[in-house]
Amino acid sequence: MPEIRVTPLGAGQDVGRSCILVSIAGKNVMLDCGMHMGFSDDRRFPDFSYITRSGRLTDFLDCVIISHFHLDHCGALPYFSEMVGYDGPIYMTQPTQAICPILLEDYRKIAVDKKGEANFFTSQMIKDCMKKVVAVHLHQTVQVDDELEIKAYYAGHVLGAAMFQIKVGSESVVYTGDYNMTPDRHLGAAWIDKCRPNLLITESTYATTIRDSKRCRERDFLKKVHETVERGGKLWARWPGGAARGSSRAGLPPPLQVLIPVFALGRAQELCILLETFWERMDLKAPIYFSTGLTEKANHYYKLFIPWTNQKIRKTFVQRNMFEFKHIKAFDRAFADSPGPMVVFATPGMLHAGQSLQIFRKWAGNEKNMVIMPGYCVQGTVGHKILSGQRKLEMEGRQVLEVKMQVEYMSFSAHADAKGIMQLVGQAEPENVLLVHGEAKKMEFLKQKIEQEFRVSCYMPANGETVTLPTSPSIPVGISLGLLKREMAQGLLPDAKKPRLLHGTLIMKDSNFRLVSSEQALKELGLAEHQLRFTCRVHLHDTRKEQETAVRVYSHLKSVLKDHCVQHLPDGSVTVESILIQAAAHSEDPGTKVLLVSWTYQDEELGSYLTSLLKKGLPQAS
């Protein structure tokens, strides 16, 4: 029994370390190869020993597909390919191919240089790993081998993010990676055609959330930044739990400086576009800075990959490339000490190291300042601590940093919400759905919803748990046009709903299957037809001449068999379709006539019916 098997090595009822094994029609594909930001021990990478304990990974896996450049989807790739050992193809889109090595290098630097980890992958390993990458373009059908093909669809989420269809014959699986169903400031919405896969593997980060419109969140964000740098005023603090704290801080003096810790790629560009256009519209003068290094380079990628951005940017980039920022300037270390209002984007996004942390330490003591966290922070990071309300932070050297500045959280992560996930399921029309990249409790809720609304089975395996779906693929064969046409010609019957029976012979030679008419099959095999014919004698009491008997038989059959072709031939015989009836005199009894009814095996039903009909005798001529 053919089947599709899916085993998450990571992202099963969890966010992080995305890595899903799929077996389909004898092909093995690994979807994503991510790291877990919450762990720094063995658990940060998927357990690849699950795939095969003895053999080489390359022998077992037909290909690896990376959905986008976020480290929880590609962070384990150099470890996997260079340290565990995989030499097969790795597929990803061109922007992912461009940006992923930079993030990997960044990740490596923090792990090795800052945290001093040993036995980590090296820069050279990242380079060697990237040599195994094959770029995939949107909607291009990539033939991995003769049978396995993959196709990428636009996923929004981040630059170059893609959903992948994995197809073997008539069986297929779609893996969404992370996606976003609503266009944002710089990217478009995910889209897939009605490809009806056997299985849709979808992320479910926001399985239970229906998010307010992006516009509202943007307005909130702009308001906060604006008020801080311009004049202060009422501030609304929104905490990760979603509860508003009200205007309890209304009495505070207006703060001045805003720090926005970001990762260099993705949200940073979206927020920059947002502020840039707002600054332009409001004619604001307060400077916006972007911490240097990676970020400027990052903007270059966006400029060169314009076709991957949203429609508006694509349309207007000649007049105005949205990633060439007029108001946003490179940050210099010295600016952090200048007293005036300013907005600074600084990396990294979780305040765990680098420039964002440095600036944070300088500004944290002033209640006029504000830090806005635009994304999720992993446990253990300064970002996570201040978001969970901690105000006294222990820094290295037993120093304690008191956080007086205002802390804001704004979710700008670009995942589909529950509505979006349902929308995508509706678009693709899968036979089954499998949830990954989410929390078990929330998945449970979404699973029920999907099963109710779409009447399909929905699965949510934990890591290491295998889901097996039996499939029943149809078998494609070649039918000779002659046979097909013959059948279609019969379709001329007025009763179109009546199923038409097709009869033919399937010739199976190697892997070549052809359905031909029986006649053609005989001829191709060099065989002669063996004709089997029956002739039955029916005795009939009739004193008239044979010719007259024949006429009576003819008119009787004609009246009974209205749908059949009944003919009286010049030689005196009667035919019904191909069945021949002749009347002869009885050798001994002149009052009896013998009807010879003759038919072939192929017309057996009709022949046998006719004999029994004639045996009942002919109606008396009135």
Place this chain on the structure above:
Amino acid sequence: MSRYPDLCLNPKECVCQEMGTVDPSIFWTLLFKGAFYGMKKREVGEKYCLSGHPTLPCNVLKFKSTTIMLDCGLDMNSTLNFLPLPLVQSPRLSNLPGWSLKDGNAFLDKELKECSGHVFVDSVPEFCLPETELIDLSTVDVILISNYHCMMALPYITEHTGFTGTVYATEPSVQIGRLLMEELVNFIERVPKAQSASLWKNKDIQRLLPSPLKDAVEVSTWRRCYTMQEVNSALSKIQLVGYSQKIELFGAVQVTPLSSGYALGSSNWIIQSHYEKVSYVSGSSLLTTHPQPMDQASLKNSDVLILTGLTQIPTANPDSMVGEFCSNLALTVRNGGNVLVPCYPSGVIYDLLECLYQYIDSAGLSSIPFYFISPVANSSLEFSQIFAEWLCHNKQTKVYLPEPPFPHAELIQTNKLKHYPSIHGDFSNDFRQPCVVFTGHPSLRFGDVVHFMELWGKSSLNTVIFTEPDFSYLEALAPYQPLAMKCIYCPIDTRLNFIQVSKLLKEVQPLHVVCPEQYTQPPPAQSHRIDLMIDCQPPAMSYRRAEVLALPFKRRYEKIEIMPELADSLVPMEIKPGVSLATVSAVLHTKDNKHILQPPPRPAQPTGGKKRKRASDDIPDCKVLKPLLSGSIPVEQFVQTLEKHGFSDIKVEDTAKGHIVLLQEAETLIQIEEDSTHIICDNDEMLRVRLRDLVLKFLQKF
């Protein structure tokens, strides 16, 4: 040798043979119209040629009831018959004498002007459209675009023929195609000309005109340029596709664009069903310039390969032409002259700028300004930098750094290359001589180039260098004669030459090649150069404008899906080593041009015996087909079997062809021959069925 076995085996199939070449999907449409008769015998693939221009093709392919237009090229050579449109009032052009007939009759002098021994039409320039009469273009289902030069007639087709289908093209083709159209419309609309000449087109008058006007073809169908509104509407009908994307058309045909290596986003197309494959090769290049290399491997195993868009200058080597271009440019500038390069705003200009980027410093030209003047110059330069996935490998790797793939970004940054929408405005302030100007249109009939021809034509210091191969440079120059400026002809056409074609055909081995008639004979001017034609076996089939060509393949097979439940019920039997057979009785379902076979329905349960049966209920349906039989019956074994089954008193007689087995008791006789068995008995159904089953034991069913 025929690729496919013959179909007709049996008189039963004679009906089918009559229709043997009819495509079932065509057949379907006819069925729905209820017209079963009067079907003409025809081939399954048909090609209609709507343009005779081999590099600006427009063909229509009918394949499996899908009507596919291949390219939509616009022949602009017609504009050479018109006077140039000057951007700035030109006393020379506005004071030309009217032309009069030999007998002095001057009734045409408003429309026709004489200029340096040639006669030109003084009117808004007009273009020669593809044939619109040969087939009803509203029946075209899809249009496939191979590159941005081959879509310039699109607005005429999509906006004025009732076309309701979809156009498929790659993103660069659409974006750059839009720029080319925008430029064209802009060039023509910004010099409004009241007059539209039509008198000279009268057939009786045209006969009296001097060449080449006299010989111009289809003048009555020549049309003025479209508007931007029509361009936008036409382009909105385009659906973007990527290389190797499989696009299903009505479930019957699959089309796939492949990289053709000629221009940004340029494609060849595969048009195929499960058993037939047509390759459309149009404007391909094997040279390494900026686009992604040509995908040759996917063209293999084609039944038919349609070959268009070969190089227009088969004798010129593009590399040496570029060298000549650079040296002539340097020479002129060093002598204090200006260089004019009439060109399109995209394509070869990127390669020229790249060559100059490497060349100008070593040639000591770094202080010479390079101007690129076109309403779409900026867009073209910007767009070229964002299509990384459509570029050659070297350029792709640049975006990983990230750096702009084309070095003209640096030329612009360092102010060596400046671009302007037109000669008006900023350009007039910045203009310094000597300089190099890239501008359109290469026909020299409209665009900013007209101004520079008028401005620089009188000085022998200046040079005009022709790089675009689309127009005869002598004809282009005709209305500017006499000319003091130097004219250099360095046509750069990177498309396939005949040597490359024969290599390609050897490589991909199509069964048949179809091409424009121009490619099947040497060029008229070089009739001895038999190397300048396509050489292949079997000889290529040629076509010309307004011709319909039947493609040389017959369809024999169609894909059908056997549903898993049915597949499980099949009983294969090995007939020969490696060959198995299974008889199939199944229900055929056809939907959206897809066929599937499902298990036959179970015989209906006999409904409660009380219902009165009508006589006709018993009549068997003759449509239930029984299998054919094959094999032979060994008499001795057959008799033994009969005996085993209780028959006695069996007598066997030999006949000329076989035997007769007599069952005397049952008054039954069985004639057994090599290929037939005849059971003759009294009307005893039980007996007949018993005998039948015994006979069938010896035979195989098909």
